[in-house]
Amino acid sequence: MNTGPMICAEDLRKRYGQRVALDGVSFTVNAGEIVGLLGPNRAGKTTTLSILSGVIAPDSGRASIASYDLATAPRLARRSLGLVPQSLALYPTLTALENLVFFGRMEGMASRDALSRARSLLEEVGLSDRADDVVNEFSGGMMRRLNIACGMIHSPAAIMLDEPTVGVDPQSRGRIFAVVEAAAQAGGAILYSTHYMEEAERLCNRIVLIDHGKIVAQGTDRELIALAGTEPRIEIMTKKALPPGWSNGIAGIGELPGDVLDGLAAAATLRTLDQVPDVIRRAAEVGGEVVEFHVHRPNLQDAFLKLTGRALRDTP
Amino acid sequence: MLRAVWLTIGKEFLLIRRDRVGLFMLLVAPIAVIAAAGFSLAKIYGGRTAPRGEYSVAILDEDHGAVARAILDAIAHRPELSVIHCSSRLDAQQTVRERKLAVVAIVIASGTTDAIEHGHGAQLILYTDPVKYLQTQQIELTLSELCRKISAGAAAEARRQAAEQARNLTRQLDQARESAEQARAEAARLAAAATESRAALAARIRAQVETALTNARDQTKAALDAELNRIQRKIDADAAAQQAKLDELKDYLKRLEIAHGQFETWFGQLKQLAGSHAGDIPPPPAIPTLPADLDLSESGIKLGLGADLKNVRARLESALTIAPSDLNLPELPAMPKIPPVNIPVLPRIDSSLSIPGTLGYVEVDLTGRGNGAAAGFNAFDLQVPGFAVTFLLIGMLMGVSLALINEHDWGTLKRLRSASAPLWTTLIGKLLARFVVGFIQMVVLFAAGYALFGISLGRTPAALMMPAAAIAFAGAAFGLIVAGVGRTRDAILPVGAIVIMTMAAIGGCWWPIDLEPAWMQQLALALPTTWAMRAFNDLMIRNLAASSALVPAAVNFGFGIIYTVVGVAIARRRFG
Numbered sequence: 001m002n003t004g005p006m007i008c009a010e011d012l013r014k015r016y017g018q019r020v021a022l023d024g025v026s027f028t029v030n031a032g033e034i035v036g037l038l039g040p041n042r043a044g045k046t047t048t049l050s051i052l053s054g055v056i057a058p059d060s061g062r063a064s065i066a067s068y069d070l071a072t073a074p075r076l077a078r079r080s081l082g083l084v085p086q087s088l089a090l091y092p093t094l095t096a097l098e099n100l101v102f103f104g105r106m107e108g109m110a111s112r113d114a115l116s117r118a119r120s121l122l123e124e125v126g127l128s129d130r131a132d133d134v135v136n137e138f139s140g141g142m143m144r145r146l147n148i149a150c151g152m153i154h155s156p157a158a159i160m161l162d163e164p165t166v167g168v169d170p171q172s173r174g175r176i177f178a179v180v181e182a183a184a185q186a187g188g189a190i191l192y193s194t195h196y197m198e199e200a201e202r203l204c205n206r207i208v209l210i211d212h213g214k215i216v217a218q219g220t221d222r223e224l225i226a227l228a229g230t231e232p233r234i235e236i237m238t239k240k241a242l243p244p245g246w247s248n249g250i251a252g253i254g255e256l257p258g259d260v261l262d263g264l265a266a267a268a269t270l271r272t273l274d275q276v277p278d279v280i281r282r283a284a285e286v287g288g289e290v291v292e293f294h295v296h297r298p299n300l301q302d303a304f305l306k307l308t309g310r311a312l313r314d315t316p
Numbered sequence: 317m318l319r320a321v322w323l324t325i326g327k328e329f330l331l332i333r334r335d336r337v338g339l340f341m342l343l344v345a346p347i348a349v350i351a352a353a354g355f356s357l358a359k360i361y362g363g364r365t366a367p368r369g370e371y372s373v374a375i376l377d378e379d380h381g382a383v384a385r386a387i388l389d390a391i392a393h394r395p396e397l398s399v400i401h402c403s404s405r406l407d408a409q410q411t412v413r414e415r416k417l418a419v420v421a422i423v424i425a426s427g428t429t430d431a432i433e434h435g436h437g438a439q440l441i442l443y444t445d446p447v448k449y450l451q452t453q454q455i456e457l458t459l460s461e462l463c464r465k466i467s468a469g470a471a472a473e474a475r476r477q478a479a480e481q482a483r484n485l486t487r488q489l490d491q492a493r494e495s496a497e498q499a500r501a502e503a504a505r506l507a508a509a510a511t512e513s514r515a516a517l518a519a520r521i522r523a524q525v526e527t528a529l530t531n532a533r534d535q536t537k538a539a540l541d542a543e544l545n546r547i548q549r550k551i552d553a554d555a556a557a558q559q560a561k562l563d564e565l566k567d568y569l570k571r572l573e574i575a576h577g578q579f580e581t582w583f584g585q586l587k588q589l590a591g592s593h594a595g596d597i598p599p600p601p602a603i604p605t606l607p608a609d610l611d612l613s614e615s616g617i618k619l620g621l622g623a624d625l626k627n628v629r630a631r632l633e634s635a636l637t638i639a640p641s642d643l644n645l646p647e648l649p650a651m652p653k654i655p656p657v658n659i660p661v662l663p664r665i666d667s668s669l670s671i672p673g674t675l676g677y678v679e680v681d682l683t684g685r686g687n688g689a690a691a692g693f694n695a696f697d698l699q700v701p702g703f704a705v706t707f708l709l710i711g712m713l714m715g716v717s718l719a720l721i722n723e724h725d726w727g728t729l730k731r732l733r734s735a736s737a738p739l740w741t742t743l744i745g746k747l748l749a750r751f752v753v754g755f756i757q758m759v760v761l762f763a764a765g766y767a768l769f770g771i772s773l774g775r776t777p778a779a780l781m782m783p784a785a786a787i788a789f790a791g792a793a794f795g796l797i798v799a800g801v802g803r804t805r806d807a808i809l810p811v812g813a814i815v816i817m818t819m820a821a822i823g824g825c826w827w828p829i830d831l832e833p834a835w836m837q838q839l840a841l842a843l844p845t846t847w848a849m850r851a852f853n854d855l856m857i858r859n860l861a862a863s864s865a866l867v868p869a870a871v872n873f874g875f876g877i878i879y880t881v882v883g884v885a886i887a888r889r890r891f892g
Contacts, residue, residue: 053734079736089727106735150731 004067006031006080006158006189007052012061014047014213021047022058023213029158029189034180036204037193038300044213045193046086049162052191053083066157079108082156084148086163086193092136096127096146099135100153107154114153121149124182126175141172148179159183160191165199177203197300207300211308221300228303231269233296234279238288242266246286250278270295352821355836371451374411374421374443376402381429383438383466383675387422390462397458405441412443413682413858416850419451419830420444422459422677432470432673440677446693447853448830456679463675470672543631682858693857697772700765701852702825705845707761708754709791709816715750716795717808720887725805729891739891740884747792747880754788755781774855779862783851786872790844793876796883800890824849844875 005028014022022044029035037045050056052063054070054077063070068077090099097118104114122128125145135143148164161180165173180203184190194200200207201221208218217224233256236242247253252271266288268279276295283290296302373391377384391397400418402408408421423441431438442459444452579600587594720743723729732742762780765771773780798815802808820826822836823845829837840846851868854860 055730055733075736075738078734081734083731083734085727085730087727087730089731091726091728103731103735106732106737108736 005029006066007035007160007191008062008064008067009048009052010062012048012051012058012063014051014056014058020213022051022061025061025210025213025215027208027215027218029191031157031189032184032187033206034184034190034192034204036200036207037191037210038195038197038200038207038304039210039216040195043195043210045195045210046162047213048210049083049160049191049193053081053160054078055083079154080157082151082154082159084151084159084161084164086166088143088147089150090135090143090147093134095132095134096122096138097131099146099150103150104153109154117153117155118149121152122146124179125149139169140167141169144168145172145175145179148176152179152183155186156188158189158191160193162193163195164192165194165196197304201300209300209304209307211304216304216307224300224303225298228306229298231271232273232298233267233269233302234276234293235265235267235296236280236283236288236293237265237291238283239291240287240289242283242286242288246288247279247282250275250282253279352818355833371396371455372398372400372418373455374400374402374408374418376405376408376421376423378426379424379428383429383432384424386466386469387424387440387462390465394458397455409443409682412445413860414864416445416830419448420455428675432467432675434673436673438673438675440675442677442679443682444679445682445858447698447828447857449693450828451830456677459677463677467672467674470675474672539631539634694769694771696765696769697856698828698853700761700769700771701849701856702820704758704761704765705787705823705825705848705852706816706820708757708788709794709819709845710812711757712750712754712788712791713795713798713812713816714808715753716747716792717799717802717812718805719746719750720796720799720891721802721805721808724891733891739888743796743884743887744880747796747883750792750795751785751789754792755785758784758788772856772859774859774862776855776862779855779865780852782862782865782869783848783855783872786851786869786876787844787848789876790848790872790879793879793883794844796887797879800883800886803890819843819845822846824853828853844872847871847875 007029009028010026012022012025014020025044025048027035037048039045047056051058051061052065052070054063054074057071065077066080068074068080070077091102094102097115100118100121101111101114104117105111109117119128119131122131125148127142127146127149130138130142135146138146144164144167148161151161152159159180164176164180168176177199180190180192192200192203204221206219207221207224209216209224217227219227231254244255246266247255247268253275254269256267256269266283270276270279273295276293280290280293375388375391377388388399391399400411402411402421405423408423411418412421421443423443425438425441428438428440440459440463442456583600586597590597720729723732723742729742733739759781762771762773762784766773794815798808798812802811822832822840823829823843824832824840825845829840829846829849832840847868851865854864854868855862858864
C-alpha cells in the first residue's frame with residue numbers, strides 16, 4: 001500500500017512563449033486530504049492541474065500520482081487519477097448513465113462494475129432519477145454534478161477538481177461539497193482548485209496560495225491568515241472624500257488604499273476593535289460625513305491581499 | 317441617424333476584417349473552387365486555358381501509306397493531341413483500356429491508302445473508352461474533320477490531275493482542230509482544182525467523142541446509104557418478081573372462088589330439084605386444093621433477102637465500129653499533191669486517274685457492351701460513385717474532424733487524455749467507427765443507385781467493396797489531418813469544404829478525370845478520390861475484372877495508413 005503523498009508536484013515549471021505559467025510549483029496532497037489550490041484567474045491553477053493529470057507535460061519538474069511518475073509511468077499514474085476539468089467534459093447527446101459507463105470503461109473497469117458504480121455515483125450526486133436522460137437536457141448544476149461523478153467513476157486514489165462550482169446553484173454546490181468530502185473520507189487525495197475563498201475555507205484541510213505561477217504560501221487557513229497578519233479592518237463610506245492623513249492622532253491606525261467608490265470610501269487597519277468609535281468620530285471630524293462602515297475580521301482574502309498586493313478576483 | 321449608420325458600417329468592416337475565416341471563405345475558397353473547376357473543364361470548352369497535348373491518341377499504322385502519313389502529319393499539327401505509337405492492335409487496346417494512357421486508339425488498317433487511291437472507301441478503326449465519352453466526341457470531331465480533309469485533299473488532287481489532263485487535252489484538241497482546218501482548206505483547194513481539171517478533161521473528152529461519133533456517124537451513114545441503096549434495088553427486083561407470082565395466084569384464087577360459088581349454086585338447085593331424093597344425091601366432088609408449093613402467108617413468101625441482110629448487118633457493124641485507136645482520149649491531168657497535214661497525237665487519258673474513295677472510321681467499344689464511346693453510358697454509373705465518394709468525404713472529413721473538435725469543445729477529450737488509455741486509441745477508435753459508417757454509407761448509396769437508377773455493378777458487384785472500403789478508410793484518416801490542421805470548428809468548415817470540393821473535383825467525382833489537363837491529372841494521382849473513381853469506373857463502366865480494382869484499392873489503403881500516421885501525429889500535437 002502506498003503511504004506517500006498521492007499527489008506530488010516538485011518544482012514544476014511551464015512557459016507558454018514568453019509568459020511564465022508555472023515557476024517552481026511544489027506541493028503534495030496526501031490520502032484522505034483535501035488541498036485547495038487557491039488563486040486568482042490565470043494564477044496557474046489550471047496549468048498545475050493539467051500537468052498533474054498528464055494532459056500537458058511540464059518544461060521541468062516532476063509530477064507523480066500515487067507515487068507513479070507521470071513522465072515514466074503515465075498509464076499507472078493516470079489510472080490512479082480522476083480529473084474533473086473546469087469546463088464540462090460530458091457527451092451532451094448521451095445519457096448520464098451512458099457517460100458514466102463510458103468513462104468507467106475507458107478507465108479499464110468491467111462493464112458490470114462500471115454500471116454498478118455509475119448508479120451509485122448518480123445516487124450520490126442526486127441524479128439517479130435522471131440517469132437515462134440525455135445530458136443536454138440537464139441544468140448547469142446537474143451537468144456539474146455529473147461532471148464530478150464522471151471524474152470519480154473509477155474510484156481513483158487522487159482526484160483533481162478544477163473550479164467545479166463555477167456557475168453552480170447553491171443546491172448543487174452543497175451536493176458537490178458532499179461528494180468531495182465523501183471521497184476524501186473514503187481515502188481519496190483531493191486537489192481542489194478554486195478562486196472562491198469560502199469554498200477553500202469550508203472544504204480544504206490545507207490551502208496552497210498561488211499567484212503568477214508561484215506558490216505564495218501554503219498551510220491551513222488559520223496558518224495563512226496568521227501569516228498575513230490578524231489586524232481587523234474598517235471600511236468607511238462618506239459623502240465627502242477623506243483627506244490623506246485623516247486618521248492621524250489615533251494610535252495604531254494604518255490607512256489602506258482600499259476599494260474606492262467615487263472617491264468616497266476609505267479603509268484602515270485597527271489595533272483592536274475598541275478603536276472603531278474613535279475612527280468613526282475622526283472621519284466625521286475631518287468632514288467626511290460617514291454614510292456607513294464595515295468592520296472586517298481577517299480571512300484568506302486578506303491574507304492573499306497581504307501576500308500578493310492584489311485581490312483574489314483581480315485580473316492581472 | 318446617418319452617423320449611426322456610418323458607425324455600424326465601420327464596425328461591420330472591422331468585424332469582417334478580423335473574421336479571417338469569413339474572409340477566407342469569401343475570397344480564397346471560391347478562388348480555389350473556381351480554379352479547380354476551371355482547369356478541370358477547360359478541355360470541354362477549348363479556349364486558351366486548354367494547354368497543348370491534352371489528349372493522347374494511340375496510333376497503330378498498319379498502312380504505311382500516304383493516308384497514314386497524312387493522318388500522322390495532321391495529328392502532329394493539332395496542338396491538343398499527342399501521339400502514342402502502338403505496335404499491335406492488342407497494344408492499342410491496352411493503351412486505351414488497361415493503361416488509360418490514351419483517350420482513343422486509331423488503327424490505320426493495311427491497304428487504306430490503296431483503297432482510297434482506287435476510289436474505294438476505307439475506314440479507320442477507333443478503339444474507345446466509354447468513360448472518356450466527351451473526349452472521344454471531341455476527338456471524333458477532330459477525326460471526322462481529318463477524314464474529311466484527307467478525302468477532300470485526295471479529291472482535290474484528283475481534280476487537279478483531271479484538270480491538268482483536261483487542259484492538255486484541250487490544247488491538243490485545239491492543235492488537232494487547227495490541223496483539221498488546214499487539211500479541210502487544202503482539201504477544198506484540191507477539190508476545186510480537181511473540179512477544174514475534170515471539167516477541162518470532160519470538155520476534151522466530149523470534143524474527142526463528138527468528133528469520133530461524127531466520123532463514125534458519117535461513115536456509118538455512108539455505108540448504110542450504100543448498102544440500103546443496094547438492098548433497095550435488090551428488094552425492088554425481088555418484089556417485082558414476087559408481085560408477078562402473087563398476081564397469078566390472086567387470079568387463080570379469084571377464079572377458084574367463082575367456081576366455088578357456082579358449084580354451090582348449082583348444088584343447091586340440084587337439091588331442090590331432087591326434092592325428096594335430095595338425100596340420094598351423092599356428094600359433090602371435092603374442090604381442088606392449092607398446089608402444095610403455094611404458101612400465100614407472108615412467112616411463106618420467101619423474098620430471098622436473108623443472106624443479104626446478114627451481110628448488111630455485118631457491114632453495118634463494121635461500119636459503126638470505131639477502132640479504139642481512133643479514140644484519142646486526152647491524158648488525165650496529174651492529181652494535185654496533198655500537202656502534209658499535221659495531225660497531233662491525241663493524248664491518252666491516264667487510266668490510273670480515278671475519283672478517290674472517302675475515308676471514314678468505325679468505332680469499337682472495348683468494353684464489349686456497346687457500340688463505342690459515341691453510344692455513351694448510363695450517367696449514373698459516373699454520378700453515383702462520384703457523389704457517393706463526395707458525400708463519403710463530407711461524412712468522413714467533417715465527421716472525424718468535427719467529432720474531434722466536438723470532443724475538444726465538450727471537454728471530453730481532456731478527460732480522455734487524462735485517462736489511462738493513450739490518446740491514439742481514442743483517435744483510432746473514432747477513425748474506425750467513421751470508417752464503418754462510411755463503408756455502410758457507400759454500400760447503401762450503391763444499392764440505391766442500382767435500385768433507382770439502374771447503375772451497372774460490373775462483372776463482380778462484390779468487387780466494388782474494395783474501393784469503397786479503401787476510400788472510406790482514406791477519407792476517415794484524412795479527417796484526422798483536417799482536425800489537426802483546422803484548429804476550430806470555424807476553421808474546419810471552410811478548410812474541409814475546400815479540401816472536399818477540390819479532392820472531388822480534381823479526382824474525377826463530378827466529371828471524368830480525363831477532361832482535366834495532363835498536369836492536373838498528374839496532380840490528381842496524389843488524391844484518394846482519383847484512385848477510387850478509377851476503380852469504380854473500371855468495374856462499372858469499363859466492365860473490367862475485379863482484379864482491376866486491386867491496385868487502386870491498395871493505393872487508397874496506403875493513403876489511409878499514411879494519413880493515419882500523419883493525422884495521429886498532428887492530432888497528438890494539437891490535442892495531446
